[in-house]
Amino acid sequence: MRAYRGELRKLTSLPSVWTAVAIGVLLPAVLTFLNARAAARRDGNVDLGFQELAFGVVGAIILGVVAVSSEYTTEGENAGGGRQITTSLTVVPSRWRLLITKLAAMITVVAALATVSSAVTLTIVEALGVSDFGRLPGVVLYWVLTALLASGLTLLTRNGILPLTVLILNTSVVTVTYLLTKLTPLAAFFPDLAGFRMFIERVELPVRLSPVTGGLVMTAWVAALLTAGFLVFRGRDA
Amino acid sequence: MTGGRAIRAEILKLLSLPATYFTLLSTLAVSAILATAFARQGVSPVGYTQAGFLVLGVVAVTSEYSGGQIHRTLTAMPRRITLQLAKMTALLIVAVPAAVLTALAGGPWSDVVGASAYLALTTVFSAAVATVVRWSVPAVAGLLGYYFIAGPLLRDRAAFADYLPDAASHDVRSLGGSAVVLGWALVAVGISAITFHRRDA
Numbered sequence: 336m337r338a339y340r341g342e343l344r345k346l347t348s349l350p351s352v353w354t355a356v357a358i359g360v361l362l363p364a365v366l367t368f369l370n371a372r373a374a375a376r377r378d379g380n381v382d383l384g385f386q387e388l389a390f391g392v393v394g395a396i397i398l399g400v401v402a403v404s405s406e407y408t409t410e411g412e413n414a415g416g417g418r419q420i421t422t423s424l425t426v427v428p429s430r431w432r433l434l435i436t437k438l439a440a441m442i443t444v445v446a447a448l449a450t451v452s453s454a455v456t457l458t459i460v461e462a463l464g465v466s467d468f469g470r471l472p473g474v475v476l477y478w479v480l481t482a483l484l485a486s487g488l489t490l491l492t493r494n495g496i497l498p499l500t501v502l503i504l505n506t507s508v509v510t511v512t513y514l515l516t517k518l519t520p521l522a523a524f525f526p527d528l529a530g531f532r533m534f535i536e537r538v539e540l541p542v543r544l545s546p547v548t549g550g551l552v553m554t555a556w557v558a559a560l561l562t563a564g565f566l567v568f569r570g571r572d573a
Numbered sequence: 574m575t576g577g578r579a580i581r582a583e584i585l586k587l588l589s590l591p592a593t594y595f596t597l598l599s600t601l602a603v604s605a606i607l608a609t610a611f612a613r614q615g616v617s618p619v620g621y622t623q624a625g626f627l628v629l630g631v632v633a634v635t636s637e638y639s640g641g642q643i644h645r646t647l648t649a650m651p652r653r654i655t656l657q658l659a660k661m662t663a664l665l666i667v668a669v670p671a672a673v674l675t676a677l678a679g680g681p682w683s684d685v686v687g688a689s690a691y692l693a694l695t696t697v698f699s700a701a702v703a704t705v706v707r708w709s710v711p712a713v714a715g716l717l718g719y720y721f722i723a724g725p726l727l728r729d730r731a732a733f734a735d736y737l738p739d740a741a742s743h744d745v746r747s748l749g750g751s752a753v754v755l756g757w758a759l760v761a762v763g764i765s766a767i768t769f770h771r772r773d774a
Contacts, residue, residue, distance in 0.1 A: 351711055358718065369730055390722055397714050404710060409639050495710040496628060500717060504624050507721035511621065514611055 338427050342440035345419075351401045352444070359394020359448045359478075363387040363456045371459065381467075381536050384460035388474050389506075389531060391452055395445050395478040396502045399485030402441040404495030420573045430569050434490075438561075441486060442479055449478035473533030473546060480550075483557045484526055490564030516540055526556035576659060579650055583663035592632045597671045600625025605678040618679040619688045625675070626668065626692045627716045630699030633664050635709035657704065657766040661697055668696040690751055691741045694758045698738055701761035705768050 346352055366387040406420040427433040453474045457467075481502075488498035505511050505527060515522035520541035522528070531538060532549030544552065587593055600622050607618035637643040650656045672692035676685045699716050706712040724739040734740065738757040741750030 351714075354711065354714075362722070366726060390726070393718055393722060401710060408710075496632070496713050499710065499713050500624050500628055503714065503717040504621060504721055508725040511607075518610060 338432060338436040339439055341426070342437045343443065345405075346398075346402055346440050346444055349401060349405055351405070352398055355394045355397035355401065356444075356448055357394075358397065359391050360452045360455060362393065363391030363452055364459060366390060367456050367459050384456045385470060385474065385534050388453055388456055389477075389535065391456070392478050392481050393503055393506050394448060394452070395482040396485045396499070396506070398441060398445055398448070399482030400489045400495045400498050400502075402437060402482075403486050403489035404493070404498075407493045418573075424573055431565070434565055434568060438483065438486060441482060445479050445482040446475055449475040452478075470534040473550070476550060477530045477533050477553075480530060480553050480557050481527070484560055487557065487560030487564040490561075490568050513540075524552055526553045529553045529556075576655055579655060579659035580662050580666070582650070583660045584666060586636075587633055587663055587667055590632065590636055592636070593629065593667070596625055596629045596632065600629075600671075601675055601678055604675045608679045617681075617684070619676070619684075619692070622675055622679060623692060623695055623720060624717060626672065626696040627699045627720060628713060629668065629671075630664065630696040630701075631703040631709055631712045631716065634660070634700050634703040635707065635712060638707050639709070653770045654766050657769050658762075661700060661762050664700050665693060665697055668693040672696070687741070687751060691754055694751075694754045695738075698754070698758045698761050701758070701765035704765035 363384070364387075367384050370383065370387065406423060407418055410417055410419070423433060424430070427436070450471075453471050457471065485498055485502055488501070489495060492498060510527065512522055512525040512528050515525070516528070523540045523542035523544070528540060529544060529549040529552035532544045533546045533553075603625070604618045604622040607621060611618070637646060646656070647653070650659075669689065672689040673685065675692060676688035679688070699712070702716060703709070703712040706715070720739050724734070724737060727734040727737070735750075736753055738754055738761075740753045
């Protein structure tokens with residue numbers, strides 16, 4: 336419990352995390368606001384607000400990456416050129432416990448962020464009378480799983496640039512994974528495309544998945560990546 | 574120390590970074606793969622491969638700040654404006670051949686000139702932004718977030734989007750777009766040089 340509190344404090348002390356929170360709340364809200372008028376003219380879009388929340392997930396991605404990569408940033412010669420991870424492992428020597436508490440702290444922040452962001456965005460949609468708060472848990476779960484995916488990748492690379500590039504690139508308007516579905520229907524099982532089903536209704540993909548199956552497929556990816564990340568983290572010198 | 578020697582030193586530093594080669598080679602590979610895979614869909618890989626050049630620009634600058642190398646650099650070259658301009662020139666010298674190669678790998682070949690100019694200028698632009706930010710992760714996150722999420726979404730909704738730094742990314746043949754990117758790169762380099770000049774290392 337004390338380790339968890341420590342992780343929570345480390346996380347909330349990072350400027351990058353607060354930037355990620357601002358992005359996560361503002362991006363979907365502003366986009367929804369901009370899209371609302373056009374959608375109302377085209378008489379209704381069942382996914383208004385939810386599509387924008389799929390872009391807002393970039394806040395969760397940054398959080399997931401920074402939670403891990405901040406431990407490995409060199410602090411410069413004034414701080415002895417050290418990295419925070421050596422201190423963290425001195426305080427919590429069990430790698431398993433360090434990782435679990437770190438991920439638990441990150442999940443707490445991302446879940447709170449996703450809830451606040453969805454509430455803000457869906458309130459804007461509500462004002463237009465086409466809201467569906469029943470899909471909110473799907474959004475929160477999608478954000479949390481994406482952040483865990485980002486953390487798992489960063490555990491493998493120890494540097495934030497590669498996971499950020501891959502994951503943000505794949506949040507763009509036409510994602511690489513979506514393009515891949517044009518080549519093979521199997522691409523519909525990529526974590527982002529499978530995870531969308533949890534809260535987006537209108538999808539044009541070659542394979543139909545129910546929200547629950549989509550969620551399970553994404554969870555399987557996350558579990559695999561985190562396992563790989565943990566094994567590498569346990570096996571190597573900090 | 575003259576400007577020429579400063580440029581030479583900056584090129585040497587840039588070419589000694591493993592990240593430079595990793596970024597350029599993976600960008601080239603991704604570009605070739607995307608071009609082969611999506612030739613029939615008519616997707617131009619430049620929209621995606623610009624990510625590699627954004628990262629290159631950021632890494633070239635932030636590598637100075639991660640371990641304290643900047644102190645040594647400034648001891649050797651105390652004239653900051655010259656240093657910043659030399660750094661940008663060195664980056665351009667490295668980025669242009671890489672951009673041409675990537676554009677050739679990505680095709681269609683009629684766009685090579687426009688695409689390489691766009692990619693090289695984007696590298697310089699992101700390096701200037703990184704000079705102001707100084708940390709790699711926030712710089713990469715901000716630039717990618719803008720180029721891949723905010724930019725494309727603004728493009729369909731706002732008329733002023735034609736005058737933003739990513740304007741030429743979807744139509745690399747339009748000369749107007751390239752002029753816009755050139756303008757942004759110059760403004761960004763100017764701002765970064767002034768920031769670098771006024772600030773403690």
